[in-house]
Structures are given as C-alpha cells and as structure tokens.
Amino acid sequence: MTTKLPRTPAQNAAIPDLDPLFGPDEPTLPDAEPPADLMLQNPDIIYALQILNDVVVGERPDVFMDTNTIVHYDPTDSNRRVQPDVYIAFDVDADSIRQRNGYVIWEVGKPPDFVLEVASESTASNDTGWKRELYARLGVQEYWRFDATGGELYGQSLSGDRLAGAEYESLPIQTAPDGAVWGYSPLLHLNFRWNDGSLELQNPNTGEILLDRRGLRLAMESELSQKDEQIRQLEERLNRRERPEG
Secondary structure (H helix, E strand, O other), X not given: OOOOOOOOOOOOOOOOOOHHHOOOOOOOOOOOXXXXXXXHHHHHHHHHHHHHHHHHHOOOXXXXXXXXXXXXXXXXXXXXXXXXXXXXXXOOOHHHHHHHOOEEHHHHOOOOOEEEEEOOOOOHHHHHOHHHHHHHHHOOOEEEEEOOOOOOOOOOOXXXXXXXXXXXXXXXXXXXXXXXXXXXXXXXXXXXXXEOOEEEEEOOOOOOEOOOHHHHHHHHHHHHHHHHHHXXXXXXXXHHHHOOOO
C-alpha cells in the first residue's frame, strides 16, 4: 500500500528565505513546457538517466530520480517551480513522490540531492545564473552542468558544484590525456566526462566508461564483427595449408 505524502509542510522541511530571488528584479519563471530545443539535449539526458538508474537508483525504493518534471519549492506560490533535466533524491519515499506527480519539497521533507542540467540556447543563462543560486538556497548538494558545444553556451564544457554551508564551491575539473574534460562527483561516486561533445559517466576505480543500452549493443556488434573477421582469417590460413602444392 502506498503511503501518501502529507499535504502540509513536513516539520523537517525547512523552506529557505527566497525573497532575494524574488524582489524587484524577479527573474523569469521557469518554462512551464519543455524548451523548444529539448530534442538536442535528449541524447545526453537519456544516457545519464539510463546509467544513473542502473548504477545509483536500481531497485531502491528510497531513491527518486526523474527528468524534466516539476519541482515545487515555494508553498506560498505554486508557480515558483523549476524543471531540472535530471535530479535525484536519496532517503525519500520514491513511490509516494511519483504518485504525487511532482516533487513538492515541503511534502517530501527535503530538496533533491543532485541536479544535472544539459545546456541549450533557451536555458543556458538560467542554468548558470539564477538556477545555480536557487539550487544552493534550496540545499541541493551537488549541481552539475554539461555543455555539448564545449563551452559556447555555459562558458565551460563541464562544471560541477558542491554545497559548502549555504553556497556552492566548484568541484575540480581536469583534462585527460585523450582530451576529455572530467570531474569527480563525491555524492554519486562517478566521474562525469565531456568527450568530443558527448556526455560520459565513468567508474573512477576501474576507468571503465559506462555504456547505455545503445552503447552495449554497439560494443557487442563490434566484438562479434571482430570475432567473425578472426574466424575468416583463420579459415583462410587453414585453406592455404590444405591446398595441394604443384
């Protein structure tokens, strides 16, 4: 039986002071609908969802992950909301949140712990501006941004922040010998990588690049193709040996 979330703020749900974000220079509210260029973001968003579901979420009922659904953060104004590209919350009732059809911070009792935004022309300035400040005020522990263009939209191809007190501190970003730009997520225990315009997640212990369903299929097809070629070459050598001389 599903446990329904309370419709009033939970006692442990501390709603931060958001007035500085909504003063005379109030920013444009988040889009009520997905941006027009969402399809350009989708390959990286879908990849992240598949890998994070396999590696982080799994069958755990206390971990909630979703994409482009509404996170409500102000109990006095339902229009104050945000739609992260990918977000994860730990130690929550995932089924109850999904039944609610929206992540309501004061009902859940906590904000999401992790947010990933993928750059698009229509959202880039928000992602690096007021959203970053908002996520910090709400208490989102880690906030990552990925820019497939290599930094044309965000100014950086990859960046990550970790909450320290009430503000974000930038996580170290490095460049690998192969040209990939990467950083380590202490919260998820994964490396995030920008590699030739594509998002990659990496096991930091083994160095393995984690493959989604399509990646696994392509890798399997490549392996089978290599084996077929090896068999063909072996058969040619055997045929040459068996061919009579003269």
